[in-house]
Amino acid sequence: MEIKRTPKPSIIRLCSILNFLEDQENLGKENIFSQEIGEYLDLPAFSIRKDISYIGEIGNTIAGYNISKLKAHIEDKLKLSGTQNTCLVGLGSLGTAILNYEKLNSSNFKLVAVFDTNLNKLEMIKLKIRAYPAYQIEEIVKKHSITAAIITVPSKSTQEVANKLIKGGVRGIINFTPTLIRSGRNDVVVRNIDLLNELRILQALIALKSIDSAGE
Amino acid sequence: MEIKRTPKPSIIRLCSILNFLEDQENLGKENIFSQEIGEYLDLPAFSIRKDISYIGEIGNTIAGYNISKLKAHIEDKLKLSGTQNTCLVGLGSLGTAILNYEKLNSSNFKLVAVFDTNLNKLEMIKLKIRAYPAYQIEEIVKKHSITAAIITVPSKSTQEVANKLIKGGVRGIINFTPTLIRSGRNDVVVRNIDLLNELRILQALIALKSIDSAGE
DNA sequence: CTTCCTCTGTGAATATTTTCACTAATAGTA
DNA sequence: TACTATTAGTGAAAATATTCACAGAGGAAG
Numbered sequence: 001m002e003i004k005r006t007p008k009p010s011i012i013r014l015c016s017i018l019n020f021l022e023d024q025e026n027l028g029k030e031n032i033f034s035q036e037i038g039e040y041l042d043l044p045a046f047s048i049r050k051d052i053s054y055i056g057e058i059g060n061t062i063a064g065y066n067i068s069k070l071k072a073h074i075e076d077k078l079k080l081s082g083t084q085n086t087c088l089v090g091l092g093s094l095g096t097a098i099l100n101y102e103k104l105n106s107s108n109f110k111l112v113a114v115f116d117t118n119l120n121k122l123e124m125i126k127l128k129i130r131a132y133p134a135y136q137i138e139e140i141v142k143k144h145s146i147t148a149a150i151i152t153v154p155s156k157s158t159q160e161v162a163n164k165l166i167k168g169g170v171r172g173i174i175n176f177t178p179t180l181i182r183s184g185r186n187d188v189v190v191r192n193i194d195l196l197n198e199l200r201i202l203q204a205l206i207a208l209k210s211i212d213s214a215g216e
Numbered sequence: 217m218e219i220k221r222t223p224k225p226s227i228i229r230l231c232s233i234l235n236f237l238e239d240q241e242n243l244g245k246e247n248i249f250s251q252e253i254g255e256y257l258d259l260p261a262f263s264i265r266k267d268i269s270y271i272g273e274i275g276n277t278i279a280g281y282n283i284s285k286l287k288a289h290i291e292d293k294l295k296l297s298g299t300q301n302t303c304l305v306g307l308g309s310l311g312t313a314i315l316n317y318e319k320l321n322s323s324n325f326k327l328v329a330v331f332d333t334n335l336n337k338l339e340m341i342k343l344k345i346r347a348y349p350a351y352q353i354e355e356i357v358k359k360h361s362i363t364a365a366i367i368t369v370p371s372k373s374t375q376e377v378a379n380k381l382i383k384g385g386v387r388g389i390i391n392f393t394p395t396l397i398r399s400g401r402n403d404v405v406v407r408n409i410d411l412l413n414e415l416r417i418l419q420a421l422i423a424l425k426s427i428d429s430a431g432e
Numbered sequence: 433c434t435t436c437c438t439c440t441g442t443g444a445a446t447a448t449t450t451t452c453a454c455t456a457a458t459a460g461t462a
Numbered sequence: 463t464a465c466t467a468t469t470a471g472t473g474a475a476a477a478t479a480t481t482c483a484c485a486g487a488g489g490a491a492g
Contacts, residue, residue, distance in 0.1 A: 007479055011424065015416045019394065033439070042398055045439090046481070053441055061439050061487050079423035080416060093316050097309035101411065103394070109415050148418055150411075171425075172418035174411070178235065178319070182258055189421045191414050195317065195366075195390070198407050199325050200231045200296060202364060202388035205405045207295035208227065209387075223449060249469070263450070265470060275470045277457045 006054040013051050014074050016041055021071045033064035084109050085146045087170075089137065089161050090153035091116040094176055098150060099129070112144050117157075137161065141168025148172045155179045162190075222270040229267050230290050232257055237287045249280035300325050301362045303386075305353065305377050306369035307332040310392055314366060315345070328360050333373075353377065357384025364388040371395045378406075 006014075020040050024032060034045040034052070041048070052058065052070070055077035059065045075081045086109040088095055095114070098104070104111060117134045132140050140146070141164075149170045153161055158179040165173060166188055175181050178194045222230075236256050240248060250261040250268070257264070268274065268286070271293035275281045291297045302325040304311055311330070314320070320327060333350045348356050350373075356362070357380075365386045369377055374395040381389060382404055391397050394410045 006424075008421070008424075009479070011420050012417050015413055015420060016396070018416070019410075019413055020396075035439090040396060040398075042396075044481080046441095046483095049440060050442080050480080057441065059440050061441095062489060064439070078420040080419055084415075084419055086415070093313035094310075097313045098411065100309050103412060107412055107415070108419070109412070147422070148415060171422045172415075174414050174418060180232070180236075180256060180258075182256075187422075187425050189418055189425060191418055193409055193414070194235075195314065196319060196323055196325070197231055197235055198390050198409065199300075199302070199323070199364060199366075199388075200234070201228050202390060202405055202407055203296055203300055203324070204227050204231060204294040205224070206363070206387045206403075208222075208224075209403050209405060225449070251469085260451080261469090262452075262471095266450080266472080269471055273471070277469050277471095278459060280469070 010051040010054055011078065013041065013043070013048075014055070014078060015080075017048070017051070018071060018074050018078075018080070021067050021074075025067050025071065030067055031060075031063040031065065032067055032070075034059070036064075080108065082108070084148050085112045085144055086110060086148045086150065087113040087115065087141065087144075087146045087165075088150045088152070089115045089134065089165070090151060091118070091131075092152060092154075095152040098152065109148060112146060113140050115140075134161070134164075137164040138168040141165060141170055146170060148174075150174045150176070151181075152176045226267040226270050227294065229257065229259070229264075230271070230294060231296075233264070233267070234287060234290045234294075234296070237283050237290075241283050241287065246283055247276075247279040247281065248283055248286075250275070252280075296324065298324070300364050301328045301360055302326060302364040302366065303329040303331065303357065303360075303362045303381075304366045304368070305331045305350065305381070306367060307334070307347075308368055308370075311366075311368040314368065325364060328362060329356050331356075350377070350380075353380040354384040357381060357386055362386060364390075366390045366392070367397075368392045 017037055020037060021032070034048040038045045038048045055073060058070055058073050088098055088111060091099070091114060099114065111129055114129055114131045115134045115137055116131070119133060146168065147170060149165045149172070151158060151161055151173060155177050158175065158177040158181060162173060162181045162183070166183060166185070171187060172189045173181060173191070175190055175192045176194070178196060180192055181190045183190060233253055236253060237248070250264040254261040254264045271289060274286055274289050304314055304327060307315070307330060315330065327345055330345055330347045331350045331353055332347070335349060362384065363386060365381045365388070367374060367377055367389060371393050374391065374393040374397060378389060378397045378399070382399060382401070387403060388405045389397060389407070391406055391408045392410070394412060396408055397406045399406060
């Protein structure tokens with residue numbers, strides 16, 4: 001029963017490591033040392049090795065890690081290889097910006113539907129991605145087996161939209177709204193991203209750092 | 217020397233609590249219990265009390281917390297009360313979306329300058345906020361005592377922009393770019409927000425949750 | 433063939449964070 | 463007044479995460 005669990009912070013760091021590996025591979029690099037990865041993530045080398053060790057032995061004492069092998073290994077262990085059908089709810093300026101985000105198309109996340117309450121906006125969309133009115137969320141999510149969603153609607157509709165998404169079968173939500181989402185179930189993951197709150201956290205952490213430095 | 221430090225996760229949660237308190241106050245509420253705050257943040261009541269306890273005793277055994285008092289207390293202890301001059305670098309679609317974000321104007325963060333390399337874009341800006349070419353970053357940041365910045369430039373210029381900002385005096389950066397920023401100093405705080413990476417983390421955490429549930 | 437050097441992987445120590453169980457305060461009520 | 467019910471605050475225990483120090487692997491150099 002005692003399977004060594006990967007700590008959540010390690011999982012999150014492994015995702016960043018994967019990002020970095022992709023970049024390095026595109027630059028033509030084949031092998032990399034924990035040291036170099038650590039410099040990128042601003043973390044000591046042993047911490048990188050520890051994170052990687054949770055998903056299994058893979059490195060080599062001479063050449064470090066083979067980039068493509070390590071990449072595949074992380075993708076495999078973190079179940080990151082399959083394509084994930086994704087939708088976007090809310091076509092305000094942030095939603096539109098996300099829609100224009102080229103890099104999304106070349107990723108594992110396929111944007112298969114967008115939703116908005118405003119039908120005029122929907123008519124204006126001339127992309128390959130199908131647009132639907134918000135009342136169809138549950139139906140369309142089910143139909144296209146959408147598992148991840150990005151929400152950029154006005155704050156007061158956030159919870160309602162989330163409920164529909166979850167009922168339809170969505171298991172992960174990125175919420176750009178200032179309103180926190182309560183899923184009420186533990187098989188749904190929500191990541192809340194609120195610019196204003198991030199700025200606030202920033203300000204608090206800066207104050208904290210000043211105190212730290214003074215103490216040193 | 218043994219000052220009881222507030223844990224970083226507590227500080228971050230206190231920022232969310234503050235958000236919630238503002239909402240509740242706007243709804244006309246005067247007092248609140250740790251229980252109710254906990255329900256909003258999806259955390260047990262004792263955890264909320266613990267977070268609040270780090271910044272000092274403030275509650276009341278009968279009425280719970282007085283909202284405006286608790287708000288003021290958090291703002292005070294987390295040094296969140298002063299206005300912070302802020303700038304935005306990069307006027308792509310995400311940058312423009314942020315520029316249109318009304319709520320920012322009514323917050324502590326005053327957007328006092330925007331930057332872009334593309335001068336045509338700058339000419340189009342007809343807002344009250346002054347726009348400048350990117351090569352003036354350091355100079356303008358100094359001049360206006362800008363301490364916080366939001367970066368939405370293309371990935372390859374991220375580090376260069378960050379360097380200029382930091383040289384000018386910025387102490388906190390929100391980085392919407394997929395490239396991590398290395399500040400090289402411990403009095404600068406960076407929060408990285410990368411949509412694609414967030415989606416990836418989401419996918420990994422969903423897989424993790426499935427395993428968890430299976431084990432129960 | 434032996435020594436040296438560098439790098440990964442990891443058990444154990446340390447540090448941090450969360451959870452728990454209990455104390456104290458206080459208002460309402462009999 | 464005494465009893466009940468409710469809630470904040472908190473030291474201590476438990477859980478979690480990070481850091482450290484070193485063993486082992488293996489190529490290079492002498």
